[in-house]
Amino acid sequence: MNIIQLSIPTPFYVGDVNVYLIKDDPVTLIDVGPKTPEAAAALRQRLAANGLEFRDVKRIVLTHAHEDHCGLAKQVRDEAKNAEVLVHNWETGHLFGRLAREEHRRLILRSGVPAAVFDDMQGLYEEISLLTDSLADGDLTELRDEMELEFESGSLKVLHTPGHTPGSCSFVREANRTLICGDCVLKRITPNPIMSPDPIDPDRRFPSLAEYLVSLARLRAQKPTLAYGGHGEPVTDFEEIFNRYVRAIDERQKRVISLIEKEGSTAFEIALRLFPNSMGHDVHRFLAISESVAHLDYAHGEGKIELEMKEGVEVYRRR
Ligand SMILES: [Zn+2]
Numbered sequence: 001m002n003i004i005q006l007s008i009p010t011p012f013y014v015g016d017v018n019v020y021l022i023k024d025d026p027v028t029l030i031d032v033g034p035k036t037p038e039a040a041a042a043l044r045q046r047l048a049a050n051g052l053e054f055r056d057v058k059r060i061v062l063t064h065a066h067e068d069h070c071g072l073a074k075q076v077r078d079e080a081k082n083a084e085v086l087v088h089n090w091e092t093g094h095l096f097g098r099l100a101r102e103e104h105r106r107l108i109l110r111s112g113v114p115a116a117v118f119d120d121m122q123g124l125y126e127e128i129s130l131l132t133d134s135l136a137d138g139d140l141t142e143l144r145d146e147m148e149l150e151f152e153s154g155s156l157k158v159l160h161t162p163g164h165t166p167g168s169c170s171f172v173r174e175a176n177r178t179l180i181c182g183d184c185v186l187k188r189i190t191p192n193p194i195m196s197p198d199p200i201d202p203d204r205r206f207p208s209l210a211e212y213l214v215s216l217a218r219l220r221a222q223k224p225t226l227a228y229g230g231h232g233e234p235v236t237d238f239e240e241i242f243n244r245y246v247r248a249i250d251e252r253q254k255r256v257i258s259l260i261e262k263e264g265s266t267a268f269e270i271a272l273r274l275f276p277n278s279m280g281h282d283v284h285r286f287l288a289i290s291e292s293v294a295h296l297d298y299a300h301g302e303g304k305i306e307l308e309m310k311e312g313v314e315v316y317r318r319r
């Protein structure tokens, strides 16, 4: 089975996204790139270099529903006529521009983001929703943990690896222990556990960092020889990156806890102190808040800090 990495441009700071072409029967794309003319042209060109067109694609598999990964799914699917689109059903809350705004709003305001700042963040939702086309639920096939994606020359096993998003999935080729893992494992950056409503109970936040650590351990247990991420070059030394992530997460835990004031702090206040330079930019500000929330949730879950609701806002205190 030949896994071909195609680099596709995105308008995001992260840079290019990796799309993986499996040129086998059925011809499969894992992720497709954002819905921009540049990305569509690049994807067309990269496929042509492999002797293929959009209409040759038979299956589109999404690692997760972030716009830089899934945005072109509808366009490729429409041109490819009968291509199947597969995604985990925990992604549908954030799928194809159907970002659950009201649920998001509640979670964000609860984390201490002032209403004026939240209003200012609306532009982000508008802008990002332009980078993807909607597909109806009936157009999607559900990816399930442990299911096998069959090819003529072998199969890929689906691993549900929540954390970066609730429905993030990875794919393992067990024959040579190769992983395709979307944004779960990235060579140059520690992936963000993005703030999401819990897919089971949208009034709660998904415990993204706790879930992420479990997923990371599960990927490590595959003893991968090669891990293809959603951005950047593949990881050849999984142990090294695993240890680096665990160290980075541990250090950030300590730093987040140390930033909590005596009289208590909100996640938004911690984000301001942790990333003072990220607050002027929509995407970075959202990621900064997400990162603080994820660490505070994790610290609270581990019993390291206390949480109290004050006028509808979560206030954390050191023990
Ligand atoms: Zn992502």
Ligand SMILES: [Zn+2]
Pocket: 014, 017, 066, 068, 069, 183, 230, 231
């Ligand atoms: Zn990504």
